[in-house]
Amino acid sequence: PKTLGRINILYVFFFTWFGCSSLHLLDLAREEREREEREMRLITHNMLSCNIKGVTNGFPLKIESVKVIEKEVDFNPDFLRHMFAKIEWKALVEGARSMGYAELPEDSPDASVLESVDETFLRKLHHALLELHLEEGALVCPETGRKFPVNKGIPNMLLHEDEV
Amino acid sequence: EIQRRSFLVLLLLPSAAFLSLSLSLTNSVPVLQSFRIGTALKRFIMSSRPELLAPPEIFYDESEARKYTSSSRIVQIQAELSERALELLALPEDGVPRFLLDIGCGSGLSGETISENGHQWIGLDISASMLNVAVEREVEGDLLLSDMGQGLGLRAGVIDGAISISAVQWLCNADKSSHEPRLRLKAFFGSLYRCLSRGARAVFQVYPENLAQRELILKQALQAGFGGGLVVDYPHSTKKKKEFLVLTCGSVPTSIEDSCSEDDDSEDDDSEDGKIGVSDRNRPRKRQRTNEKRKGKGKGREWVLKKKEQSRRKGNDVPHDSKYTARKRKSRF
Numbered sequence: 439p440k441t442l443g444r445i446n447i448l449y450v451f452f453f454t455w456f457g458c459s460s461l462h463l464l465d466l467a468r469e470e471r472e473r474e475e476r477e478m479r480l481i482t483h484n485m486l487s488c489n490i491k492g493v494t495n496g497f498p499l500k501i502e503s504v505k506v507i508e509k510e511v512d513f514n515p516d517f518l519r520h521m522f523a524k525i526e527w528k529a530l531v532e533g534a535r536s537m538g539y540a541e542l543p544e545d546s547p548d549a550s551v552l553e554s555v556d557e558t559f560l561r562k563l564h565h566a567l568l569e570l571h572l573e574e575g576a577l578v579c580p581e582t583g584r585k586f587p588v589n590k591g592i593p594n595m596l597l598h599e600d601e602v
Numbered sequence: 603e604i605q606r607r608s609f610l611v612l613l614l615l616p617s618a619a620f621l622s623l624s625l626s627l628t629n630s631v632p633v634l635q636s637f638r639i640g641t642a643l644k645r646f647i648m649s650s651r652p653e654l655l656a657p658p659e660i661f662y663d664e665s666e667a668r669k670y671t672s673s674s675r676i677v678q679i680q681a682e683l684s685e686r687a688l689e690l691l692a693l694p695e696d697g698v699p700r701f702l703l704d705i706g707c708g709s710g711l712s713g714e715t716i717s718e719n720g721h722q723w724i725g726l727d728i729s730a731s732m733l734n735v736a737v738e739r740e741v742e743g744d745l746l747l748s749d750m751g752q753g754l755g756l757r758a759g760v761i762d763g764a765i766s767i768s769a770v771q772w773l774c775n776a777d778k779s780s781h782e783p784r785l786r787l788k789a790f791f792g793s794l795y796r797c798l799s800r801g802a803r804a805v806f807q808v809y810p811e812n813l814a815q816r817e818l819i820l821k822q823a824l825q826a827g828f829g830g831g832l833v834v835d836y837p838h839s840t841k842k843k844k845e846f847l848v849l850t851c852g853s854v855p856t857s858i859e860d861s862c863s864e865d866d867d868s869e870d871d872d873s874e875d876g877k878i879g880v881s882d883r884n885r886p887r888k889r890q891r892t893n894e895k896r897k898g899k900g901k902g903r904e905w906v907l908k909k910k911e912q913s914r915r916k917g918n919d920v921p922h923d924s925k926y927t928a929r930k931r932k933s934r935f
Binding site: 443447450451454458478479481482484485486487488489496497514516517520521524526568590591592593594595596597599602 | 605606612616617697698699700701722724728730733734737744745746747748749752753754755756757759760761778780789793797799
């Protein structure tokens with residue numbers, strides 16, 4: 439009877455361990471699937487600057503991309519025309535390149551290309567601005583080198599006490 | 603037989619422990635969080651003012667964030683407040699989506715209203731748990747984990763409008779020893795003024811604790827260069843009363859009255875000329891002389907009509923007045 443008992447224990451332990459770990463894995467898998475989310479697009483990056491005390495040239499933040507995903511967004515030319523005046527073109531091109539998209543022209547085109555019937559430029563702008571998402575990575579201040587990590591698409595811009 | 607039974611019991615204990623350990627690791631069982639009875643008791647005592655309990659990044663932890671977002675009452679109130687704030691923002695109705703800022707976006711409840719109105723937005727919040735809930739809900743705006751009291755860190759003139767629902771009052775409390783609410787408000791309003799484009803507005807729905815807080819917020823806003831004032835919805839009702847701080851940036855001279863809808867009962871204390879006019883709602887009222895004869899005979903039609911009017915002003919659903927109002931019923935009623 440004693441030896442039979444020990445083997446029983448082993449079996450049941452193995453079974454529960456297996457069950458628990460599979461539950462755990464399923465849960466993790468669910469989290470992985472759910473993590474295919476959005477956030478941190480170039481439109482936001484173009485507006486962000488480093489806020490640390492004493493920094494004069496905190497824009498633009500350099501992008502270190504570890505994971506970039508592309509998500510489709512509805513194309514709205516009016517919005518793009520409205521935003522075009524506010525965008526820092528160089529920062530946009532640099533940022534797009536760090537995220538793996540090099541289709542944008544180097545120099546800022548003049549406004550007439552926005553009104554043209556040909557939508558290729560607007561489509562490229564739309565893709566770069568709204569459809570590239572930085573999921574994991576970091577934003578680096580150009581002056582101090584301070585890294586703002588990006589997790590799940592959310593950049594952590596909280597400053598430490600001495601940086602305010 | 604007894605040996606086998608005791609073995610089974612011994613097996614069940616560690617497997618149960620293993621299960622609970624793995625589940626707690628995945629944080630998927632909120633039941634385990636309720637073991638913290640201490641905070642629950644505190645919350646029961648001071649449930650109306652969360653900013654007196656803990657700093658926002660600690661108060662809005664994971665369980666609180668889930669509770670907040672799953673409460674249908676809160677979802678509905680936030681949606682209403684966001685709609686009203688967007689209305690007060692008075693964005694030009696030309697169908698062009700605008701680029702807005704949602705300060706203290708939390709789990710994205712107000713941001714969803716912005717997306718429904720077709721605009722793009724950036725959301726800021728200091729609580730990582732709330733932002734995680736927002737990510738789960740797949741909100742359409744970009745989210746930033748940042749402290750609004752440290753300055754917004756946005757370039758000049760890029761934002762077309764800013765809203766904030768139930769968030770700015772958190773700035774008035776010093777959550778760390780290095781915090782000075784005045785300086786934090788100054789940094790916030792200063793950076794906000796810079797990043798708003800000309801003619802843009804900022805609408806904040808706030809829950810200030812007292813007159814001193816209202817004055818503090820308004821003063822810092824005016825010092826930063828904003829013009830504007832306070833819009834109060836349903837000022838006569840303590841439950842429904844909501845305060846919106848509407849700040850204008852630049853030289854577009856539209857008055858605030860234009861943006862009020864007809865069925866809203868709102869008044870505003872305008873401070874465009876630089877002075878702050880803040881009046882306390884509890885004005886000492888003159889003692890009404892009680893009519894001795896009235897008291898004896900009971901409450902007549904006039905009294906009933908007066909009470910119905912008061913209730914209407916509070917915003918309640920009241921049947922309309924007719925010739926049957928307060929008519930004398932048969933004695934058996």
